[in-house]
Amino acid sequence: MDALVKDLNFIDNRTPEEAAAACETQVTKETNTGKTRKLYIESYGCAMNFSDSEIVSSILFKEGFDTTSEIEQADLVLLNTCSIREKAEQTVRNRLGQINYFKRKKPGLIVGVLGCMAERLKKSLLEEEKIVDLVVGPDAYRDLPNLLNEVDGGQKAVNVLLSREETYANINPIRLNSNGVSAFISIMRGCDNMCSFCVVPFTRGRERSRDAHSILQEAQELVKQGYKEVTLLGQNVDSYKWASEDGTETVNFAQLLERVALVNPYLRVRFSTSHPKDITDEVLYTIKKYDNICKYIHLPAQSGNSRVLELMNRTYDRAWYLNRVDAIRAILGEDCGISSDMISGFCTETEEEHQDTLSLMDYVQFDYSYMFFYSERPGTLAARKLEDDIPLETKKRRLEEVINKQRELSLLRNKRDVGKVHKVLVENFSKKSKDFLSGRNDQNKVVIFPKMHYKKGDYVNVLVNDCSVGTLFGEAC
16 A cells, blocks of 8 residues: 555544544454454554454454453454554554553463564564564464464464465455444555555565455445445555456456446445556546546655655656646546645655655645655665665654645645535544534545434535634535
């Protein structure tokens, strides 16, 4: 995945910098079907991790595990981890220290680490974190029953083998973390892009696309269950390409997007993440063709300077990126939402190159961005070949300037929406009051309005009459 993408379900009322600063965490909800053991799972980082946790819950449900939202009740505690930044890994290590308290009280408690951190650190996790019994990489979740048998027999267990085929296509995820309105559908796994700052190709392996028919079947099942929105997930959705075994059928991303849109006209379709080098006009015209495909694209730039982009191995330059933005505006209109990721203080970045990032932001006018200063990750191309030579104080100052610029742009873009009617899908109550509902419009912006007789899952036309940097406010009309 474009490595710094966060879960787009969780922007709510936060400003862009608050969203960027947060390490997203999600705890699995309670189920009680009479199983003999209890699973407690926390997910960190990106949407793909939350989706993977639903797959893990499904696998373990068949092995006799209900889920619990109370760690004290658990027989098995799993942390599904992120390695994208040092802070993310440190958060998990700190959490393991806290979980040690529960393990001392319940010696039979099994503690496991899943996901990217498990893949990156492998067996060293068992040595460094003594309470960890189980280390499982993102392609090895089918092996969890065997690994748990090893742990039940008194052994530590590890499987971090990466796969060239695994897509979990035939596993029906348990939607334990969903609001009942929106759901994730994983369409591909892995990444073939070798961005020099990113650990994802090393922790999630090579790119492979899921069977298109299984994706459509999952979407159809979600509609039957009452879901109103799906987000198609992949490290780089634009490079999705599936071919049938007999070679008679091939499906690219634009074609898949169309097929999912045709499942039901009242099913909203989103996707994440697009790569600037791969997003095509065919995809844009497909979005334009169907009202239920949201007019919003997350298109990470990372930098506004061509030399820095080359050092990042992003495989496009500033002109190419702006060409894609121009195409989005020309085909989908000025109101199409565009968001980005930005990294400040990458290796050798000069002040002039930092200014290029700010000027690119001015040109595009992103609705919001996820913003970070550069954090060197062990094993990446940048760590091996480039010197992390920008002082931390400079990184932080440049990041602050990027954040301030994005605040300005977010407010500007939100003011454009005042006085307009937006179709909003209600997701929940507002965080501040149950007299108000919260949902998102086509452009992925949070909209707050009085509850009246509306409820979660309703589509509501809302006249926006005010805004903040991160939120639109209005009244149903």
